[in-house]
Amino acid sequence: MAPTDPSAAAARATPADVPPHPPAEPLLRDAPLAVLIGPMAAGKSSVGRALAKLLGASFADLDLEIVARAGADIPALFAERGEEGFRALEEETLADLLETHSGVLSLGGGAPLRPASRDRLRAHRVVLLEIDERTASRRLRGGAGRPLLAASSDPLETWRTLRDARIPHYRALSRCQVDGGAGSPAAVARRVAAALSALERTAAPHAAEPETEEHP
Numbered sequence: 158m159a160p161t162d163p164s165a166a167a168a169r170a171t172p173a174d175v176p177p178h179p180p181a182e183p184l185l186r187d188a189p190l191a192v193l194i195g196p197m198a199a200g201k202s203s204v205g206r207a208l209a210k211l212l213g214a215s216f217a218d219l220d221l222e223i224v225a226r227a228g229a230d231i232p233a234l235f236a237e238r239g240e241e242g243f244r245a246l247e248e249e250t251l252a253d254l255l256e257t258h259s260g261v262l263s264l265g266g267g268a269p270l271r272p273a274s275r276d277r278l279r280a281h282r283v284v285l286l287e288i289d290e291r292t293a294s295r296r297l298r299g300g301a302g303r304p305l306l307a308a309s310s311d312p313l314e315t316w317r318t319l320r321d322a323r324i325p326h327y328r329a330l331s332r333c334q335v336d337g338g339a340g341s342p343a344a345v346a347r348r349v350a351a352a353l354s355a356l357e358r359t360a361a362p363h364a365a366e367p368e369t370e371e372h373p
């Protein structure tokens with residue numbers, strides 16, 4: 158029987174199965190300058206900081222903002238409120254930052270998953286950082302600081318499962334995709350800046366008026 162459950166299909170998808178298909182609607186929002194998404198350890202926080210420096214812009218990291226607002230770190234928030242409690246804070250804080258932050262914004266790996274957050278992100282300059290599994294295994298350090306991995310008997314397997322389930326959403330939201338695995342964070346940031354410039358050249362004009370025939 159043909160599969161009918163899209164989440165089941167997403168869970169089976171591998172990155173190679175899921176081509177990028179960015180939102181059809183034009184980029185409607187000028188700020189933040191860029192929103193970095195991608196799997197855990199792709200370098201969103203490190204590259205976001207380097208990109209902000211390169212562009213002379215301010216930097217915000219959604220996880221750090223959540224921690225500052227809640228007065229507790231990410232593992233403590235998961236322990237006290239459960240994943241759903243953390244996701245609620247994450248959605249609310251993301252909505253605020255999308256309205257108020259003008260520089261570079263890095264998200265946590267699960268932040269683009271809530272439907273309301275996806276709706277908000279569609280009008281923005283969303284950049285997907287991708288890494289392969291070998292890079293992830295070098296960077297994960299057993300999942301320390303990342304409760305979804307730290308609780309697992311096989312953090313890399315859990316990383317892969319989450320990455321595979323989330324990649325369709327990442328690719329459907331991102332306006333460009335950049336390899337986060339090669340070179341320093343500054344080098345990756347330069348590739349992101351180049352991808353953003355290319356996007357600016359090719360993107361449909363913002364809310365362009367349709368040409369109308371003149372009637373005397």
Ligand SMILES: Nc1ncnc2c1ncn2[C@@H]1O[C@H](COP(=O)(O)OP(=O)(O)O)[C@@H](O)[C@H]1O
Nearest residue numbers: 197198199200201202203204296340341342345
């Ligand atoms: N381009 C890079 N080269 C080497 N190490 C990196 C690079 N990007 C990130 N890292 C390291 O990988 C780990 C995860 O990076 P981080 O920026 O926290 O990723 P994310 O925010 O996507 O989870 C950190 O230890 C960071 O120093």
Ligand SMILES: O=C(O)C1=C[C@@H](OP(=O)(O)O)[C@@H](O)[C@H](O)C1
Nearest residue numbers: 196197198220265266267303304
């Ligand atoms: O992928 C996820 O669900 C999470 C990713 C983390 O951020 P990074 O992607 O920056 O590690 C952090 O938000 C939290 O541990 C949950």
Ligand SMILES: [Mg+2]
Nearest residue numbers: 201202264265
């Ligand atoms: Mg991060």
